[in-house]
Amino acid sequence: MLALQLDTLDRIHEHAKAEFPDECCGIILSDGAREFVRECRNIQNERHAEDPETYPRDARTAYLIDPHDLIRVHKEAETEGRPIKAFYHSHPNHDAYFSEKDKADATAWDEPVYPDAAYIVISIYDGEVRTTRAYAWSEADTDFIEMPIHEG
Amino acid sequence: MAVIVRIPTPLRRLTKNLAEVEVGGDNIESVIENLEENYTGIKERICDEEGNIRRFVNIYLNDEDIRFLDGKATAVKDGDEISVIPAIAGG
Numbered sequence: 001m002l003a004l005q006l007d008t009l010d011r012i013h014e015h016a017k018a019e020f021p022d023e024c025c026g027i028i029l030s031d032g033a034r035e036f037v038r039e040c041r042n043i044q045n046e047r048h049a050e051d052p053e054t055y056p057r058d059a060r061t062a063y064l065i066d067p068h069d070l071i072r073v074h075k076e077a078e079t080e081g082r083p084i085k086a087f088y089h090s091h092p093n094h095d096a097y098f099s100e101k102d103k104a105d106a107t108a109w110d111e112p113v114y115p116d117a118a119y120i121v122i123s124i125y126d127g128e129v130r131t132t133r134a135y136a137w138s139e140a141d142t143d144f145i146e147m148p149i150h151e152g
Numbered sequence: 153m154a155v156i157v158r159i160p161t162p163l164r165r166l167t168k169n170l171a172e173v174e175v176g177g178d179n180i181e182s183v184i185e186n187l188e189e190n191y192t193g194i195k196e197r198i199c200d201e202e203g204n205i206r207r208f209v210n211i212y213l214n215d216e217d218i219r220f221l222d223g224k225a226t227a228v229k230d231g232d233e234i235s236v237i238p239a240i241a242g243g
Contacts, residue, residue, distance in 0.1 A: 101243030
């Protein structure tokens with residue numbers, strides 16, 4: 001189960017709406033008591049424009065967190081004692097599921113990159129949030145499996 | 153000269169579970185070579201067959217992405233901190 005504060009869900013849903021029809025992406029930190037939503041820039045469109053062969057998808061069907069945002073949030077996690085709790089991104093006009101690309105990109109060198117973090121996927125159709133689901137690495141299944149989200 | 157290299161979780165099995173290691177080197181390329189000498193297998197994970205840094209691997213000198221500096225030729229100095237952080241992406 002992934003417990004998420006109501007505020008956190010509201011904020012990531014607002015982010016998904018603001019970026020629609022592109023995918024939004026971000027990181028949720030937690031110090032145990034409070035959660036901190038850190039919106040990140042999706043640079044997929046820039047990479048797609050520079051090198052469409054390597055990056056065939058644009059930001060409507062893919063995301064890539066700006067490396068500057070990634071190091072900034074990592075530093076905050078470390079210096080403020082707020083470890084990464086989850087990553088989130090949206091699926092505009094698609095359902096909330098952990099796609100093969102999501103799994104492949106959450107894995108590096110055949111191992112989960114963040115075995116302790118959840119990955120939240122927000123399904124948004126025509127600018128309205130439909131479903132939000134979370135996935136995390138399961139050592140027993142050696143796969144990413146769905147974790148029910150508990151709000152509150 | 154020695155720098156601190158921060159190792160991402162999936163590579164720590166190569167570094168005896170250490171999150172930070174200290175190695176010598178005067179630029180990013182030589183730091184990677186020195187890492188490989190101490191922790192066999194780490195170079196092929198960070199770099200492709202041609203020796204280029206894999207596109208899903210971000211390397212930062214202190215807080216700056218080396219893609220925006222001089223890439224592998226980026227000079228490092230004593231006490232610098234290098235972070236290896238896999239990219240966060242998906243579909």
